[in-house]
Amino acid sequence: MSSTKTSINIVAVGFMLFALFFGAGNLIFPPMLGQLSGENVFSANLGFIVTGVGLPILAVLALAYSGKNDLQSLASRVHPFYGIFFTVALYLTIGPFFAIPRTNTVAFEIGVVPFIGEANATLSLLLFTIVFFGVTLFFSLQAQRIVDIVGKMLTPVLLIAMLILIVAFFLNPIGEAQPPTEDYAQYSFFVGFQEGYLTMDALAAFVFGIIVINIIKDAGAKTKREIMSLGWKIAVIAGILLAFIYSSLAYLGAGGVEELGYLDNGGAILSAASNFYFGHFGSIILGIIVVFACLTTSIGLITSCASYFTKLIPSLSYNKWAVVFTLVSAVIANFGLNAIIEFSVPVLSALYPLAMALLVLTFLHPLYQGRKEVYQFSILLTLIVSVLDGLNAAGINIEALNNLFTTILPWYTIGLGWIVPMLVGGVIGFIISIFKTPRHQPMV
Numbered sequence: 377m378s379s380t381k382t383s384i385n386i387v388a389v390g391f392m393l394f395a396l397f398f399g400a401g402n403l404i405f406p407p408m409l410g411q412l413s414g415e416n417v418f419s420a421n422l423g424f425i426v427t428g429v430g431l432p433i434l435a436v437l438a439l440a441y442s443g444k445n446d447l448q449s450l451a452s453r454v455h456p457f458y459g460i461f462f463t464v465a466l467y468l469t470i471g472p473f474f475a476i477p478r479t480n481t482v483a484f485e486i487g488v489v490p491f492i493g494e495a496n497a498t499l500s501l502l503l504f505t506i507v508f509f510g511v512t513l514f515f516s517l518q519a520q521r522i523v524d525i526v527g528k529m530l531t532p533v534l535l536i537a538m539l540i541l542i543v544a545f546f547l548n549p550i551g552e553a554q555p556p557t558e559d560y561a562q563y564s565f566f567v568g569f570q571e572g573y574l575t576m577d578a579l580a581a582f583v584f585g586i587i588v589i590n591i592i593k594d595a596g597a598k599t600k601r602e603i604m605s606l607g608w609k610i611a612v613i614a615g616i617l618l619a620f621i622y623s624s625l626a627y628l629g630a631g632g633v634e635e636l637g638y639l640d641n642g643g644a645i646l647s648a649a650s651n652f653y654f655g656h657f658g659s660i661i662l663g664i665i666v667v668f669a670c671l672t673t674s675i676g677l678i679t680s681c682a683s684y685f686t687k688l689i690p691s692l693s694y695n696k697w698a699v700v701f702t703l704v705s706a707v708i709a710n711f712g713l714n715a716i717i718e719f720s721v722p723v724l725s726a727l728y729p730l731a732m733a734l735l736v737l738t739f740l741h742p743l744y745q746g747r748k749e750v751y752q753f754s755i756l757l758t759l760i761v762s763v764l765d766g767l768n769a770a771g772i773n774i775e776a777l778n779n780l781f782t783t784i785l786p787w788y789t790i791g792l793g794w795i796v797p798m799l800v801g802g803v804i805g806f807i808i809s810i811f812k813t814p815r816h817q818p819m820v
Contacts (some may be wrong), residue, residue, distance in 0.1 A: 390613025399673025404642030410629025413560040417630040420568035427572025435581030440607040471681040474720040477709035479670035487666035551634025726766030729794035753805035757797035
């Protein structure tokens with residue numbers, strides 16, 4: 377494989393990975409973060425980039441580093457049952473239950489509603505859903521062409537539309553950043569860190585990473601070193617694009633408050649900013665950005681979910697699974713964006729610590745020689761805290777446990793209470809493994 381061909385492939389796949397990540401949440405959360413953090417936008421945005429960019433890149437690299445062919449094999453280092461449980465939960469979360477329906481509703485509310493108004497919103501959403509998921513299914517059934525469809529066809533349109541808005545902002549800022557709101561007055565970095573969860577990208581990276589690794593292998597890479605080298609370059613391309621656009625949108629949100637006031641959500645901020653710069657034409661630009669961003673992510677998620685469940689339950693073909701997930705997503709999408717976000721937050725609060733713990737354990741795998749006890753006790757203690765985080769996010773407050781964890785766990789009140797239990801669990805597992813026979817377990 378020539379270096380020229382490799383270079384072209386790296387750029388195309390990097391663009392594809394960026395477009396798969398850059399979907400609904402990536403558009404609506406950074407401007408809102410910027411609006412609320414105001415003068416603290418730098419630290420808040422930095423925290424957002426850690427979870428919204430850094431973790432997805434690490435997840436892609438973790439899959440390449442592990443040598444595993446899929447997420448289930450990686451998670452099965454804990455236990456085969458856990459491998460299935462975690463993988464299915466993750467695919468359903470970033471797939472038909474939350475992330476895929478959200479792509480449709482965000483595209484509708486930001487890209488369509490400004491042109492048709494709120495009248496007959498229920499019927500309009502239904503009709504839009506049929507068209508949106510019809511297009512998604514059409515491209516998803518051509519999974520073998522995903523690099524050409526997403527990386528070479530859809531992504532350039534998305535980037536050009538985004539750059540028009542971003543360049544306008546940098547040439548003519550709307551206003552000055554205002555003082556931060558109460559939540560961002562202190563610990564703005566950690567608030568931004570948790571906001572990055574809502575993009576779902578660190579979870580999606582375990583799915584999209586498989587696509588990237590398979591493309592790299594199909595291109596001729598065979599050794600772990602080759603896969604890691606190409607995977608790193610691809611992930612960096614996607615990460616730079618994501619970080620640049622997140623930061624631009626966050627600063628746009630921060631600078632817009634002086635002129636536009638405080639708005640209800642990130643979609644409203646983007647809409648107001650587009651109208652500020654380009655009038656009615658701005659709504660067209662924003663509509664293109666939103667629809668293409670959401671469409672590329674929707675295609676990638678349907679493709680990934682259908683591919684995994686075809687392996688898990690091969691009695692249904694890929695095409696049938698793609699149709700099933702498209703239909704389920706279309707039904708859930710009609711509950712509306714607010715309902716989808718409300719139900720997704722508790723699930724994400726529970727799943728994210730488990731995903732991050734698996735990342736850490738994967739990179740440290742050679743250090744403890746892949747001992748299963750390290751994985752098991754680390755994930756077990758992480759799970760206890762993550763479940764409580766999920767219950768808190770759902771409004772179910774177990775006061776005694778919350779008081780105890782607030783007292784004994786560092787960073788528990790800022791959503792990072794799982795870190796110490798993860799490390800302690802790993803140490804406990806390592807000590808236990810030493811006294812078991814055989815003492816030296818083969819790395820897997």
